[in-house]
Amino acid sequence: MPTRMPLTPSRLPARYACRLLLITCCTASTSPLVQAETPLLNWYPRALLSDAELAGLPSFCSGRYLPNQLQPLSDGRLEAESEQAFVDRNGNAEFTGSVSMRREDYVLKSDSARWDASLRQAEFDSDVSFFNDEVTVHSDHARFQEQPNATQSATSSRSELVLESANYALPARHMRGTATSMTTRSEGTIELNEATVTWCEPGQDDWRIAASHIYLDQQQGIGSAWNTRLEVMDIPVFYIPYYRFPIDDRRTTGFLDPSFSLGGNAGLEELKLPFYLNLASNLDATIAPHYFNQRGWLWESQLRHKTRWLGDGELNYAYLNQDATDERERWLINYQQSGTLGPHWQHRWVYNHVSDNDYLADLNSSTAIDRTTHLPRLGQLRYQNDTWRFELLAEGFQTIDDTIDLTDRPYKRLPQATLDYQQRYDRWRVSSRLQGSRFEREDSATINGSEQTLTGFASLDGRRLVSDNAIAWRFEQPYSYIQPEASYRYRYYRLSSPDSFDYNTVVNYGVPRYSLDSGLFFERPLHWFDTIQTQTLEPRLFWVKSPYQSGQDTIPAFDTKVTSVSYDSLFQGDRFIGADRLADLEQVSLGITSRIIDQRGGEWLRFSLGRVYFGDRRQVQLDSDEVNDSHATSSTLAEVEWRPGRHWRLNQTLEWDVYGDYARQRRLGVDYVPLSNRMLNLSVNKVQSENSDSGTIETDLYQADINAFWALSDRWALTGRVLKDMKNYPEGERRPTSSVLESLAGFEYQNCCWRLQVLYKESSPTADDSASYSTEKSQSLMFSIQLKGLSTLGGGTDATVRNSIKGYSRRQYHDY
Template sequence: MADVSHFDEPPAQPPASTPAPSAMAVSVRYLLVPLLLSPVLGAHGEDNPAASLNWYTRSQLTAAEQAKLPSYCSGDYRRSKIEALDDRRLIAEADESRIDSNGDALLSGNVVMQHGSYQLHSSAAHWRNDLRQAWFDGEVSLYSDDVVVNSDSASFQETGPEPGDGSLTLNSAEYSLPDRHMRGSAESMTTSSDGTVNLEDATMTYCEPGRNDWEMAASNIYLDQEKGVGSAWHTRLRFYNVPILYIPYYRFPIDDQRTTGFLDPVFGINSNGSLSELKLPFYLNLAANADATLTPHYLDDHGWIWENQFRHKSATFGDGELNYNYLNKDSTTEEERWLLNITQRGTFGEHWSHRWVYNKISDDDYLADLNSSVSLDRTTHLPRRGVVAYADDNKTLDFTVESFQTIDPDIDLSNRPYRRLPDLRLGYQLRDSEWQTTHVVEGTRFTRDHEAIIDGSAQTLTGFDALDGDRLVADNGVFYRLENSWGYLMPGAEYRYRQYDLYSDEDLTDTRSGEVHLGAARYSLDSGITLERTTALGSLPLRQTLEPRLYWVRSPAQGDQEYIPTFDTRRTTVSYDSLFRGDRFTGQDRLADLNQLSMGVTTRLLTEEGDEWLKFSMGRVTYFDSRKVQLTSDDLPENLGTSSILSETEWHPWRSWALYQMTEWDSYQNYARQNRYGVTYRNEHNQMLNLASNRVQEENADYDGIDTTLYQADAGAFWALNDSWALTGRVLKDLKSYDTDERRPVSPWLETLAGVEYQNCCWRVQMLYRNMSPTADDDAEFSTYQRHSLMFSFQLKGLGTFGSSTDSTISQSIKGYTKRSYHDY
């Protein structure tokens, strides 16, 4: 090693006739600076042609690094491990160096220069002091934490007083960004000290060295590392050297920062092979706390929809989003169609929060016809709601306004939800050791439309259905809980009070209006025991629990409730947990008469690690009196002495398997009112399977028999055959037996999905065929009609996905798909 020179200082005693060299001139004072280059030089092996780009083949990686790679990847990049200089020095070493009286310098033989965390290697380096320029010859390489560049030659133009201020141009360059798994080439590559990079006649790909399955080629690529954005002119996307896309101008992110530009396009193909959907979203980064997305959206048979989304964040109003879609003239209906959606939520102060949502669409069929996905839409009511809330350790306060737009024309006006304009609720809870008191006061005004045009027909509410009203709720309770390690006992007493002011615009003759007052006490006693023992299943040690529970509740019947509308009240959904709710209704409009004892037992088998291997629960309710209070006056009292028997099972025989079951058994008629069961499987190799059956039955009073209202089988799977290939399938079949004159689906196969996926280290493709049966209108012969579609998506790893939303479609059909593992950059 001949010498090592400092570039940041003039010589200590320069000759009088020699001008002081610049920051890029070689100092006459030699300083040995050890540069540890082993992570960059000589560590790859001669059999690796991409070694100079910091690419390591699989055999050169550690065992831990190899374990992270899918089998289809042949290697990976590593960052250059360069110890950065902690000041503004520019240091160099070479086999030989010369400097003349003009300050011009020549370094030759294994030249290495470093400034900060950047290192440049070349065979020779020349410095022209008067031009403030440097030239580098031979095999020129530039290394940093983020980028590696190899070129035939390079030049540096100094533009500032500090070492390294300026621009470096590399000719016939190859580059890689190890952290992003990106590489490419350029006829000319210029990097500046401000963090910008300009490439002429450049290519870019995320594929592994040695195989360019796809690459982006552009006449010019500009990268702004500070802003995290890149742009390209005259961009061509090539797949296996075949041009498939041309973009005159393209902006794209090069890190996680948001940037203005086009997002991944979405397109769909129908069963005839023609274009059924196309979306071209354009993203606008308006500010640090605001952005927007403008999307021209083409739908076959409808035309171009202009979709607009605006999002913002603020300290005062929190997170907000506005969506507005507009179709000037539908090609099928020849009508103007639109959608408006506004959401807002945030906090203010220490305890206050607010949340708002507003939805409105031009017609009932908008979501079914023009939604952005091909999945079925079963929405019936679109909410419009605003809530301002306060909460601390003991108190809650909610002020709510709420209404709905009902978009299901099959729902009569009398069955549509009421508006709550407004609702004010105050809650207070106090815990003092074993004692607990609860207090709730709520006032609500309920109104709804009395006249409307629904599905082309006029409907008018009369009599009881035309009642609106104001409701006051006042509930108070006190509970005492005795508890130890093996059980608990909790008696409680409550008083529930309701006051109504009912009114209507019409003259009511058979319906009571005016004030109604109701009040009833409710007494309860809840108790439970937990017993444990150790056991084993073969060689599997287990801990078994036995958890019996008794819950008694009593409340006397209150009359005149048949004159009160059910503003927000429905029957409780039947499940094992509903046995211990202590009520038959949800909402506040019915004070159920209760004298009942809920009995249930749960047993669990737990592994040594505490995982739940098996859980089984069974229970029923014993009634000591008939139940007179019902939702409507037409409902007869219930006289049966017991409820149905409810059972639920969850079993995890192996780590990847889960089995579940829920049955509601009517012991009087000896049939299952509900019967749901299924099996799920999911492992860490992207293999998942769902099998389920759901059957709901009810008594038919007309012929004293049993009607099946719902009977479906559902089977779905996403199955990776290996790291590269995977299959997708799902079938939803209607198993119900229909009467001769009963409307039925046009096909019992309500939904089928079949697809295949292939991926390697730089791209992934999915193809799906989907057949669905959306609901038909009442005038149709069948209750559904068939819709077929072909879906295709193509992911260029690291860049984006083109095509249909296949991943979203699969996630809606296959349970657990959202947790699948991906390999992307």
């Protein structure tokens, strides 16, 4: 321990004189408190960073912030050092030369310091620095004031530190700013006057947030600001008189970050000011006035909750009293709920409703609504264990596409109950499904201004019972497998029609199905370009038989579609997806797959070729007016995928009609992805069919799509896309105005402070069925400026590129 000194004015070593500044005690120190000088505001240029610290830092960033790592002092003691110290008999002290004081979890440095014992106040002059693990501050002058608590120990005293002309940084968040004065208090509050904040690098003030007063409460986790302005190149572009916001991960009532977008004429297109309400630990809400240019204020709200039994729920509601464009009332409701009721029970609920079919397109809702032509409404309850699975489902839709006729709109399932059983006994597998469904749909609706009414067969509703039972046995070896299976499928229907109240008919039938699936696996070493690889040969045979059941054309297709054609579909053993058609099957599927596998186990090349051989014509069709298919074989399916290098991927699919001697489908895709921020994609898609009346081959679809996002450097990147229609349209057929259906061109520039995207887009949509040509060709110029760490001005560019460029969703870019 240091020797006790007489309390007379004298020059003392600082490690003894510091005892007069202690709140409780002081430990002597013979080494500097900070071993090396920390760069100003903890900003480290690239030259001072290690290889590990440089990893992931883009070339356009000149350095990075590194947070302090201090070991906190316990028991409220204070450590202090200086070159000289002067102490009088009243306890007043002066320190000069490299003053450094440390208490608890912070360090304070200056060229000189004075302590007034009677006022319990310290003054720090010239080159003052204050830092802890979260913040670093540099100022010209600082004042420390202590107010002891008479009823408690000295360690519980309140203190206040005021720093004038402060420059501060939060290294962990890459934030920095200035303030004419900065006051920190021991109870965890911080006040800043005439303050600024930015995420830009030191010396690069391209943009910043300025406020006349900022108050931060670290205990409550909230902050508030008055007269807040966004300044770009020192020019104010946005103003909020009062702003309340969270400063940590705790949920806090207050304003969230506003968002807005500007149009091509620099006018305000959208403005959103969300306000968050922390109602309870398991309940919160957000209210967001959302301004749309030429439409008005849309009031959006969201309520979220968590419960023990009902799980997570979310209610979204939006309301626009009167659209300024067409003077109509508009609104949206979206509700989602899901959770678990026990170890095996789950439930899910979804409800969507919009006021009109154009709502989502016009008002660009940000809620989590399912944006399809049919908005789902469903309730689902499910139980599942290793053997049993039970599901109770009620489902309906709101169709928001007026081009879809009433006859093509989906049925509601009100309700549908399904019970599945599956069990394995050594090599045996037993499965069973029992399902009951009730289907109905609207029989009349106003579509495109005209009334449509369902009559006759199209108006039928129904109740359906499904019973499918199967037993299979599988024998498997490393080089082969064989699996025979037998099943019995039973259907029961009770059909009725609102068009005829006395119509009530019952249809029921059962059909067996037998199948045999088998395959072989061969492999051999392959020497290819001076490398040793493995080539496989995998022939597969699949036989399936099911007799014809008449009368199925009297049953509507409640939930049934034709299986899409692919190589895998050759071995599904059915032509339909759904339960309303039991296909008559007498067929053998033959296929062969060959792979070339490299030394790392990666698939370098895969080639598959297959065809189905039919024993009889296919009489069961999806629609009653379809003709029977009497061809003895299906089309020949071929698929190739080739990866000639780590960055290249080529794939092609060919469906060849051996009777018409033409390609029904022909798809080619080439992907080149050399780096995470470089991607080039080319695809050609052609679909043809045979006209049954004329016997000619007609092109249904023929398009080529080339798109790319290419980073020229860390700063610069180019974006482009051309979607071209190469179809030759016959006279009188509806066609787009331009053969280029969509084109996109743009560039991106970014640095450590902001990112700019500029896009030019043209599209040539096809008009409605009543027009031969498109009535318009749209052009748009979009831009967005992302202020890194804060928000984005403008909008839609990232979403546009993501929808146009394959692989862009995996793109990486620098942000805080």
